[in-house]
Amino acid sequence: LAKTTQPISMDSYEGQEVNITCSHNNIATNDYITWYQQFPSQGPRFIIQGYKTKVTNEVASLFIPADRKSSTLSLPRVSLSDTAVYYCLVGEGGYNKLIFGAGTRLAVHP
């Protein structure tokens, strides 16, 4: 499985756009990129998944460059409730050994 690297922590303020980048240099051809969010005292929650280019849903956008060696999770206009840990996972769609790294701890300030 491809190893992922993310910043350990980030700080932002309410109303700002937050971009969290994940590096996955050894991503394989069949690998998908998936992001999860975890609030304190809760299990992780799926946010978004993509293979290439851009994916957008009601929560976030995921940008994946052509070489797919990195991806960026974009959270528009964050609020205090977006304070959480965000995990980037890379794995083959048919091989669902979901391995979580250390994640990025996002703190949103008033």
Place this chain on the structure above:
Amino acid sequence: DAGVIQSPRHEVTEMGQEVTLRCKPISGHNSLFWYRQTMMRGLELLIYFNNNVPIDDSGMPEDRFSAKMPNASFSTLKIQPSEPRDSAVYFCASTQQGNTEAFFGQGTRLTVV
């Protein structure tokens, strides 16, 4: 569906006792995962099942840990004997095989004193 259901939510036990954690996956999901989360080690995958069969248990820390999935709607994670270092939050998650959108339970907070 009520989501992934774990029980108990909290468990406090004495060192040396047997602990059994339970999980009911979402109906129709055929992949089930057990994770352990601590501040020091983060979220660790212990074992996962596909169609009730253990596929990879390389994350199970020691022989004291065992997991079973007797049917598609129930799984257990057992620790015998328990030790203080087993104190953690244990999560169960389920999904359709091949799907990376997994659904997590609320977790069981285990404290071994």
